[in-house]
Amino acid sequence: MADERTAEIAVSGAEDRAFGLAEPAGIGLLWAIALGALGTAWFFPLHLALAADILILALFALSLDLVLGFAGIVSLGHAAFFGTGAYVAGLLALAGWREPLSGLLAAGVVAGLLGLVASFLLLRGRDLSRLMVTLGLGMMLHEAANKAAWLTGGADGLQGIRIDPIAGLFAFDLFGRTAFFYSLSVTLLAVALLVRLATSPFGLALRAIRANALRARLLGIDVERHLVIAHGLGAGLAGIAGGLLAQTTQFVSLDVLAFQRSAEVLLVLLLGGAGNLWGAVVGAVVFKLAHETLASITVHYWTFWLGAMLVVLVLFASDGMTGLARQLAHRMRRRAGARRAPGS
Amino acid sequence: MSTALATEALARRFGGLVAVDEVTLRLRAGERAALIGPNGAGKTTLVNLLTGTIAPSSGRIFLEGRDVTALPAHRRARAGLVRTFQIRQLFDPLTPLEAVMLALLAARGRSLAPFRRLRREEALLEEARAVLRSVGLEGLRGEPTRTLPYGAQRLLELALALAGRPKVLLLDEPAAGVLREESREILQTIARLPRSVTVLLIEHDMDLVFRFAERILVMVQGRILADGSPREVAGDPRVRAAYLGGSIDVGG
């Protein structure tokens, strides 16, 4: 009797794990972000700007997770879409369109369309050629924005952006309170969308394509179409992250398109672990906090520690921090199982 | 009887090598055929041409009378032209249940649904469990594919093909590298398929071939050298000379 029951539970447990990113894990992530952010707002009310910064970086990393972690498209130029979104939101506001939500939506749509177009260049070739193409596109866009100073303000950037109160109620304030809650709401919405996507047939198909595109194709999956859509969505979300930065800081500088930003978001995602959504968020938190602490101790050595982090990561935790956590949990479960076994 | 799959002077060259040389063949609906031939004869290349993984140098392919030569691979698969692979082609991080679910969704053209929930596809989940049960894998459905024993992986390869709603099933050495006992099991699963499925089996083990096939095609150096009933093929002197080396056990 008892044995039968354990077998039953074991099978349904296996079933639960049978969908890569289980829905409970996704909903857990929503709670973790909400509680973490609100806790920060309560205990560290003076650090709301940093918290909003982290949220925007997390959103940006999540958008790359869709492209890299799920669809398996390696990108070194993801800032192209972040930057596009930032400029669209900034330029709209400067042109007099100061309503934030529609401005943010426009940022996402324009960046998403650009991502759709760019994705056709990424279909051919494997990782290395994709790396080169994304790097090249990012550099081109950065330089184009630099040269088109009449539009982008060149090296001076876009200044004097003003944004209307959100929903006509919440004006952007000096303490960054509105900016913080705005960023939190948008990030939560995006995470809910991504969780839905990750636990959908489309999410499963993307993971399959990443694992073995040939096999996926021969099961009847239109691989190219899936990749184009995933890249477009990822680019759109990156655009929203960029738009959020522009609206909340009310300033856009050329470095939203810089190579450093592309490299940074890739590092954040790999630090946290790609392909499970949690990693992007964990990576963003750890990265920003490490930056704050280390930069305040040793101003000049931040990049040194950044490099060290990268090396340690690749050598000891190639699946990032979430991968490491999963390994530990697995080992502990096995040990607990081994301890129980002799008795049964 | 109606034709399930046919080719017309299908050829593929790799540089100077003619891997498949003007092959014209016709598989009748529901047929149980085997394709045999020595290593490098062009059997896998023929399957690659049929399923659209590589393009032919010349010739045409018909699925149920329709010219599919220009149809992309995923559309052919969806039309019911399904294959397995001689060399492991699986999704390492996915569990068997996930992989079979995907095969079921893909065969119905329903994988592009970003807002549906997998868990809510109860009918498909039930069907996926049934497919896994039919190949004896239900106990392993929640383990990542990469941790499965080799024999189980071969069975999963078969399960993915079965889930693809095949009309024509091309099995490229489905029992390659597994223990004798397991290869029996795999063959039995194939033999149990309904007659609505046309099967072409590529296999080196003559025992299995003669047990399974009603018709045998012999391929040598890219050409179909012989084509007939097992008895005819076993008695064909050209086949003996070119391939079977004169000693052949017809298995009874």
Ligand SMILES: Nc1ncnc2c1ncn2[C@@H]1O[C@H](COP(=O)(O)OP(=O)(O)OP(=O)(O)O)[C@@H](O)[C@H]1O
């Ligand atoms: N992509 C390729 N490029 C060049 N040559 C190839 C390619 N694929 C197959 N060949 C060659 O074509 C010939 C036929 O190979 P194929 O794999 O079709 O043989 P096979 O009958 O499946 O052999 P086996 O029984 O060993 O599986 C071989 O000489 C092989 O080297």
Ligand SMILES: [Mg+2]
């Ligand atoms: Mg072969």
